[in-house]
Amino acid sequence: MTVLTKTRPARKTTAPSVPATMRAAAIERFGGPEMLQVVELPVPTLDPGEVLIAVHTAGVGSWDADMRAGWSPGGKPRFPMVLGTDGSGHIAAVGSRVRRFHSGDAVYAYSFDNPKGGFYAEYVAVAADKTAPVPEVLGMKEAGAIPTTGLTALQGIDQALHVKRAESVIILGASGGVGTLAVQFAKLRGARVLAIASGDDGVKLVRRLGADVAIDGHHEDILSTAREFAPDGIDAVLALAGGPALDQCMEALNRSGRLAYPNGVEPEPRKRRGLRVIPYDAVAGVTEFAQLNRAVTAAKLRVPIAAAYPLQDAAEAHRRLAERHVLGKIVLRVR
Numbered sequence: 233m234t235v236l237t238k239t240r241p242a243r244k245t246t247a248p249s250v251p252a253t254m255r256a257a258a259i260e261r262f263g264g265p266e267m268l269q270v271v272e273l274p275v276p277t278l279d280p281g282e283v284l285i286a287v288h289t290a291g292v293g294s295w296d297a298d299m300r301a302g303w304s305p306g307g308k309p310r311f312p313m314v315l316g317t318d319g320s321g322h323i324a325a326v327g328s329r330v331r332r333f334h335s336g337d338a339v340y341a342y343s344f345d346n347p348k349g350g351f352y353a354e355y356v357a358v359a360a361d362k363t364a365p366v367p368e369v370l371g372m373k374e375a376g377a378i379p380t381t382g383l384t385a386l387q388g389i390d391q392a393l394h395v396k397r398a399e400s401v402i403i404l405g406a407s408g409g410v411g412t413l414a415v416q417f418a419k420l421r422g423a424r425v426l427a428i429a430s431g432d433d434g435v436k437l438v439r440r441l442g443a444d445v446a447i448d449g450h451h452e453d454i455l456s457t458a459r460e461f462a463p464d465g466i467d468a469v470l471a472l473a474g475g476p477a478l479d480q481c482m483e484a485l486n487r488s489g490r491l492a493y494p495n496g497v498e499p500e501p502r503k504r505r506g507l508r509v510i511p512y513d514a515v516a517g518v519t520e521f522a523q524l525n526r527a528v529t530a531a532k533l534r535v536p537i538a539a540a541y542p543l544q545d546a547a548e549a550h551r552r553l554a555e556r557h558v559l560g561k562i563v564l565r566v567r
C-alpha cells in the first residue's frame with residue numbers, strides 16, 4: 233500500500249553514547265535474499281572528514297539487490313558486507329575535521345558501495361560532504377527513502393535534460409522510486425508532464441503527484457497518447473525503464489528532443505541518429521544536496537513509501553523488491 237503520510241523529524245536529539253557493536257543486516261557471501269542475516273558487528277570508526285549516523289531509515293534499491301547477488305562495482309568484495317546506499321538518521325559523532333554537523337542533528341546521506349558498510353545497520357560512517365540536514369518538509373522515513381532517488385530525479389530533470397517551463401516531458405517508469413520524484417520536480421520547473429506509470433494503481437498515484445496526463449505503459453498505447461499530448465513532438469524524455477515502451481517514447485520526440493537515463497536502466501537505450509541521448513549517474517556532494525533540499529522544499533515533495541520493513545526483515549524487503557511493481561520506494565526501519 234502506498235503511504236503518503238509523514239513522520240515528523242526530531243530535528244535534534246541528544247546523542248546517545250555510541251556502543252562498540254551494532255546490529256546490521258549483512259551478507260557473508262553473494263546469493264539470494266536469504267543471504268541477508270542480522271548480525272552483531274563493530275560500529276565503524278571515523279576518518280577526520282566523516283560523520284557517524286545513528287540510522288533511522290535505510291533505502292532499499294534494485295542496486296542493493298544487484299550487490300547482494302554478486303555485483304561488485306568497487307572491486308574485490310569484503311565480507312561480511314553491509315548493504316544500503318542511503319538513509320536518514322541522527323549524527324552520533326563527527327570526525328575531527330567536520331564543522332558542519334553536530335551530535336543529534338537530523339540528516340540524510342548517500343554513500344554508494346561504502347567500504348566501511350552501508351545503511352542496513354544501526355550506525356554508518358559517511359563522508360560529511362555526502363550528508364545534509366533533513367529538509368523541514370520531510371519526515372525521517374521519507375528523508376531516508378530519497379537520497380539516491382531524489383538526487384537522480386532532480387539531476388535528470390535539471391542537469392541532464394535542462395527542463396524548461398512549458399516544455400513537454402515524458403517520465404517513463406513514473407510510478408517507481410526515481411519516477412515519483414521526477415514527476416514532481418518536472419512540474420516544479422513548469423513542464424507539462426506525461427507520466428508513463430505501471431498499472432492502474434501506478435497511474436492513480438502519479439496523477440495525485442501532479443502529472444498532467446498519465447497512462448499505464450504496460451497496457452496502453454504510449455505513442456498515440458504522446459502525439460495527442462504534444463502534436464509537435466515531445467521535448468524531453470527521462471527514462472527510468474527500458475525496452476519497447478522506451479522505443480515508443482523515443483519515437484515521440486521532436487527533432488530537437490533529448491533523452492536522459494541514469495546508468496542501470498535496462499536494456500540500455502539504443503542511440504539513434506539525430507537524437508541526443510544523455511546517460512548519467514547521480515552525484516552527491518554539498519552543492520548537490522543543497523540543490524536537492526531547495527527543490528524538495530519548493531515542491532513540498534511527497535514521498536510514496538510502498539512498504540517499510542524492520543531491519544531484521546531485510547531479506548523480506550529484498551523478496552518484495554524482486555516481485556516488482558513497487559509504487560515509490562521500499563525502506564527499512566532501523567530505529
Ligand SMILES: NC(=O)c1ccc[n+]([C@@H]2O[C@H](COP(=O)([O-])OP(=O)(O)OC[C@H]3O[C@@H](n4cnc5c(N)ncnc54)[C@H](OP(=O)(O)O)[C@@H]3O)[C@@H](O)[C@H]2O)c1
Pocket residue numbers: 293294295380381384404405406407408409410411428429430431448449450472473474477494495496497498512513514515556557558559560
Ligand atoms: N546511475 C545512477 O546513479 C542511478 C541512480 C538511481 C537509479 N538508477 C537506475 O534508474 C532506474 C530506475 O530506478 P528506480 O529506483 O526508480 O527503479 P524502480 O523503482 O524499479 O522504477 C522503475 C519503474 O519502471 C516501471 N516500468 C517498467 N516498465 C514499464 C513500462 N513499460 N511502463 C511503465 N512503467 C514501467 C516499473 O514498474 P513495474 O515494476 O511494475 O514494471 C518501476 O515502477 C533503475 O534502472 C536504476 O538502476 C541509476
